[in-house]
Amino acid sequence: MIKKFVTILLGVLHLSLGWFLFVKKYDYQFRFQAKHSPALVQQEIKDIEAYSIFKSQPKVVFQQNEGYQEILQTLQFGDEELQLLWELENHADSLTNISVNVASNKSIGNRLALLNVFAYSDYIDSLENSFLKFGKELLKRQSAYRVQVIDSIVYSPALDCICKPAEGIKVENKAMQMVRDIGYLEDFQIAHKLKLTAYPFVKIKAWDEQNGTIDYDFCFPVNLAQDIRPNTFIEFQQFPATTSLKAIYNGNYRSSDLAWHQLLSEASERSLKTSKLPLEIFWNNPKTGGDALSWKAEIFMPVEPRK
Numbered sequence: 001m002i003k004k005f006v007t008i009l010l011g012v013l014h015l016s017l018g019w020f021l022f023v024k025k026y027d028y029q030f031r032f033q034a035k036h037s038p039a040l041v042q043q044e045i046k047d048i049e050a051y052s053i054f055k056s057q058p059k060v061v062f063q064q065n066e067g068y069q070e071i072l073q074t075l076q077f078g079d080e081e082l083q084l085l086w087e088l089e090n091h092a093d094s095l096t097n098i099s100v101n102v103a104s105n106k107s108i109g110n111r112l113a114l115l116n117v118f119a120y121s122d123y124i125d126s127l128e129n130s131f132l133k134f135g136k137e138l139l140k141r142q143s144a145y146r147v148q149v150i151d152s153i154v155y156s157p158a159l160d161c162i163c164k165p166a167e168g169i170k171v172e173n174k175a176m177q178m179v180r181d182i183g184y185l186e187d188f189q190i191a192h193k194l195k196l197t198a199y200p201f202v203k204i205k206a207w208d209e210q211n212g213t214i215d216y217d218f219c220f221p222v223n224l225a226q227d228i229r230p231n232t233f234i235e236f237q238q239f240p241a242t243t244s245l246k247a248i249y250n251g252n253y254r255s256s257d258l259a260w261h262q263l264l265s266e267a268s269e270r271s272l273k274t275s276k277l278p279l280e281i282f283w284n285n286p287k288t289g290g291d292a293l294s295w296k297a298e299i300f301m302p303v304e305p306r307k
Helices: 002-023 038-046 107-115 122-142 171-191 258-269
Strands: 028-034 059-066 070-077 080-092 095-104 146-149 159-170 201-208 213-221 235-239 243-250 279-282 296-302
Touching (some): 038 059, 038 070, 038 080, 095 122, 146 258, 159 171, 159 201, 171 213, 243 258, 258 296
Antiparallel strands (some): 059 070, 080 095, 146 243, 159 213, 201 279, 243 296, 279 296
16 A cells, blocks of 8 residues: 555656656746736836846847736847746736746756755846846836826817827837927927917827837927918828827826826726827926926827717
8 A cells, every 4th residue: 555655656756747847838936016007017028128137138039918917028148048928917006916937948957956955046046136136126117107097088189280290110219209300390380470279299190019119290289270381391280089098197208108008908908999099298398307207298098988
């Protein structure tokens, strides 16, 4: 009886060892928390190359996500690769539980090192320190902005405006391109003695999420009921009011697109169809400086009302 028990136990141990060494997909898992929603955390993770957390800077050679609950990445470090599966769970309105599952292209050696409880594993220690640093840097980044979604569906404002179009702009370069183009709008406004009727805004016309590029109109709302004509650079546009989800964004306008993802996540949770073409209204002029957390933008994401 004892012999049979020992045989079964050894069989189970061998199967478990074989599964751990050759079948199990990931070597190790790390867990921590972030203070924003999964939609915002996921966007920060996509920018992992900008974090100083590894001994050498990685190159993201593959990245894929399904919804806002997970993201799969492959990081290249010379001849070594890390596969990361980030799982994001909404813990509360302002907290996300993060689990990052890690595997490398040297998995067998790393897993054998894990089995040796008496040996120091530089691999695990290095990874643990890296993701500890990531958690700290993430909290620091997230303290630089706020996103608040308004519960009710609202109407975006109807706007008549002069606009400077831009095409094929990287999302992260939107604010920089606006700085380049604002002179065209200001010159036209001054030359025709136009008064702003509302705050400047950007209306997204196309968004290629896979390539991270957008086409948009950067606009000054004005009274167009005057004898003026557009020129080579400036177009006249009229934007009707649309039913929308709304968010208030506080922070540097370079990162205002974070609010887009929060609104898309909200639309998905409410089963609302959306064009994914937001309107951003900027209450502050970045030229005046000041604490970016005091800057405000209203973000409107068009949605189809339920019938």
